[in-house]
Amino acid sequence: MLIMGCSKRLYMEKSGFKIHQSCCIVLLLALKRCDKMDMCFSFFQRMVGVNVKFTVHSVAIVIDGLCKRGEVERAKDLMEEMVTKGIEPDVVTYNTLINGYSNNGIVDEALKVKTIVERKGFEPNVVTYNTIACGLCKLKLYVEVKTWLFAMIEKGFTPNVVTFSTSINIYSKIGNLAKAKRLFEEIEKRRVSPNNVTYKALIDGYFMKGNLEEA
Template sequence: MVHGLMKTSTKLLNICIDSLCKSRNLQKAESLLIDGIRLGVLPNVITYNSLINGYSRFVGIDEAYAVTHRMREAGIKPDVSTYNSLISGAAKQLLLTRAHQLFDEMLRSGLSPDMRSYNTLMSLYFKLGRHGDAFRILNEDVHLAGLSPRVDTYNILLDALCKSGHIDNAVELFKYIKSRVKPELMTYNILINGLCRSRRVSSANWMLRELERAGYTPNAVTYTTMLKMYFKTKMIEKGLKLFLKMKKEGYTFDGYASCAVVSALIKTGRAEEAYQCMHELVRSGRRSGDIVSYNTLLNLYFKDGNLDAVDDLLEEIERKGLKPDDYTHTIIVNGLLSIGHTGGAEKHLACLGEMGMQPSVVTCNCLIDGLCKAGHVDRAMRLFSSMEIRDEFTYTSVVHNLCKDGRLVCASKLLLLFYNKGMKIPSSARRAVLSGLRMTVSYQAARKTHHKFKAAIKSNAIADP
């Protein structure tokens, strides 16, 4: 009776520790283990394996391996699952030598590696680009160990071949697999994804038919992958047809897919359907907690000049407690600039600063470009001076707009300053300055400035863009 009770208590302890480890609460898991031991609930190999798996996944291989010392001190021997977790941790960090050391240690302990052990090693070799070694493990080591590869092994091989661009080899391997094991739905999805990424439309459609012939029903992953491929390959009508089918069958789609659908509808002149699609996605609750959908709708309203709808949507975003992202603020700034409301765009950026938020470099770039195009170059330059982070587009935009405004000397001095700081600026900015100087000042001034640019580029070892 007492023994049975202790067994149940250890099972409960294992469930709790495993749950804590999977949710990254390793400190709580350790505390719970200590509390359990104090109460007389003794851990077993499963308890320690949960900790090792947690440390391997979320902390590091050294911390995970340290747990094995505590196991041995408690009189518990590591098993195959222990070493599999450790090898997986080493593989995650691409530590090939360490993975092999752990594999050899497992063999020395008298344990026989299982298919998971070999799968992890094969996956590691693929990640390192050593395909030949991965296939050697499959064709030699697995065979010598007397193991039979399962479908998950083949899924790893197919995924690696697809990701490395060896699509034809993946298709040939798939045909071989069909003669050995029954492919899973995941197997078909891996191949469809690989074929779609390489834009092999007819082959992807063939694989979809193969999937259905095998008795499987395409899932959201299958359809979303196909949907993205249709839009990327400009097969808009096919994409929209598949979208309607997904909608009818109750499938959900990610932010990219829904935005791609809306973009396709707009490109084909079906703005009303685009509005309807976004309204349905946002209002139905399927994507009501997704700022991506609201961003798409916000962009549509600005493009249509429907400011009342913009205000209503922003209120709804606030009411639902959604957090606007950098793209939301960029849409607002760009939208206000597009209707000539430069003051409103500047005010929005200032409000972000007042709220303790750092506007993204993309949002600032958008405002600088908009202010310059509206003839407010001085205001744009003040914003440029206040920016802590700038990118290539920031510098290029400022130089080009100064040239357009006839401030060629200022543009040339600024560009020279950038080069002296070792910054890489596109050659288009340099061409704009030199062309402007030749046309409005003199060829001599342009040549003199050109030599200064070349000297600055050379002295700061900048690759000539």
């Protein structure tokens, strides 16, 4: 069905019909959800070539799909190409790229993107800070993670479930279960709903300490 959809779009293009942006967005989303990113990227480039006017949200669909496949440099190249065409990324799009770098352990590049965000006059948000903190955590840079999360709070951002889960994970990994448990209790006081990641972080800590009863 997706291939037929792409074929119809290309037929319309060759026949001189005007291709509406909304139709392209639906197809891009469908291709991304089916993990057909090569086809998604190719279709997007083809539509750009016939002057279909995309918004930043349309570009973000392709960038997000590429990042989730680990093709972060390709996503970055696409973002830079779109800037030359007058489509300026927003904070959500930049966060998508930051997330791509962080998930792939390339935190230095994620920090560079954050610097670009600030230079362009955007304010990094709680998602930006949480994403980079998670990337540092994956690299086992626990001291840096704590510093980063403290900086986030000093900026006035309210910790959410991702912030707490990351913090609990850190203290569990370094064996400070008392602190991890206090943070878990803090979640309940703030009426933040813990998720599977939160519970897993605390349970893993108890298992590492051999405290099966608490786990």
